[in-house]
Amino acid sequence: MRYKVKELAKISGVSVRTLHWYDEIGLLKPAYIGANGYRYYEQEQLLLLQQILFFRELDFKLDDVQQMITSCDFDKIKTLLAHKSNLQLNQDRMSKLIQTIDKTVVHLKGNKMINEHELYEGFDLAKQKEYEQYLVKHHGTIAEDLIAQCNKRTVSWGSQEWKEIKEEGASILQGLSVYIEKGAGPRDEEVQHLIQQHYKMIGRFYDLTKDIYLSLAQLYCEHPGFRKFFEEHSQQLPEFMAEAMRVYIYKDL
């Protein structure tokens, strides 16, 4: 069995350019080159490529990958452990950065006395009733059960918990609108990560199923109250978010 570039690219999930590049730097040479100048790869190269991709995924530089695949198991272990400690360093740095961001956000909020009401008015309890009626009208008894469950859970929440969940919600929506401005798509990884947070957050209100989450996506677009709330962050947020939610639900299939 021999593969041409495109074929090997497809089964290994890399681009043709990557194979060209790996050839150029001597990381993965073709088994042989035809009289037409074409690169032909064999089973052996496929296996080697998989090794390469494995180490690449671990954030090794290609130079180091080169070393790895040619070194013995003992040296591999040494290098892996050294690399691990590097990753841990990075992790520590991330933690510190996140802390710094949190502090900065608090500082900025305190500085400008951002009006909580303005930021979070979507959680207004008065509007809650309206939403519930809408839900019942459009989704029947299932919605009633959810509302009951939601009420049962939230009565025990203190103002601290409400504040947390409000902040988290606002953070998610703000994040999404930033990505919209940047021209990101609903299936981009960063967006999906935010949607995952959203999914988990909603799960604190009631037991969430895929169907219910899809209904929510619909609700956010259709219900004027929700629409307005979302549109305050970004004009395209309702559709964008609904699409991202659908992607999130269907992506595992």
Place this chain on the structure above:
Amino acid sequence: MRYKVKELAKISGVSVRTLHWYDEIGLLKPAYIGANGYRYYEQEQLLLLQQILFFRELDFKLDDVQQMITSCDFDKIKTLLAHKSNLQLNQDRMSKLIQTIDKTVVHLKGNKMINEHELYEGFDLAKQKEYEQYLVKHHGTIAEDLIAQCNKRTVSWGSQEWKEIKEEGASILQGLSVYIEKGAGPRDEEVQHLIQQHYKMIGRFYDLTKDIYLSLAQLYCEHPGFRKFFEEHSQQLPEFMAEAMRVYIYKDL
């Protein structure tokens, strides 16, 4: 007060080239340019530069830094939170990578049946007595106290704990020798991180002070048994590690 490039570079801790670059991309223009073509910065630019460096440290791309310093607090918060979720994504990835590395290491070890004795013989209990006598001879009663403390603590350790600490120790030494091969210096961040791990590990045996740790550095170089053990990883490991240990102790001063 006006600064020329080198002066601003020194007080802000960046390179001259960086200032040139920031000028070129319009991120930080000089206050004015002299007839000689020199860049002159004022207090205002210094403050701006500090802002820039703050966001740069948070791993923002310079494009985004540009946005940040020109946007209002509200938008800053949005962007910061979006960035935070990015960092969290990265953190998650790191965790997974580290797990994968651990699994791979276990797999490689199992595969090649690496001889534990060969890897960890430095922890041989028989040799322990020899070390202790050497310590007492060269460091007197302080060493005796340490040995007593060490014995008191370690009697309660099970084989699991011994194994853990052996693995950690081996991992550190292997990591160090990899860096030596790469031509790293004793004060490099990665090396210092490993030394920190080493410091903490030793701290599990007895209460560690700076003086004692410095004595250890000496011991590793002088005592033939230790030397031999370290030299099995790398010929230069004893001196390299001792120097790194001294750097670690003195770096806070």
Place this chain on the structure above:
DNA sequence: CTTGACCCTCACGTAACGTAATTATTTATC
């Protein structure tokens, strides 16, 4: 007036490809 420290502007190198542009070859269809 020289010397050294400093300034300037190119301009190439980095890592790992992405993205054309242009040309040649194979494959599929008629």
Place this chain on the structure above:
DNA sequence: GATAAATAATTACGTTACGTGAGGGTCAAG
């Protein structure tokens, strides 16, 4: 067998945030 579509090749520029010289002016001190 001719033509078109797909795929191959090479070449080369773009990306990030600078590092590192090269070659050549400017300024303060001795």
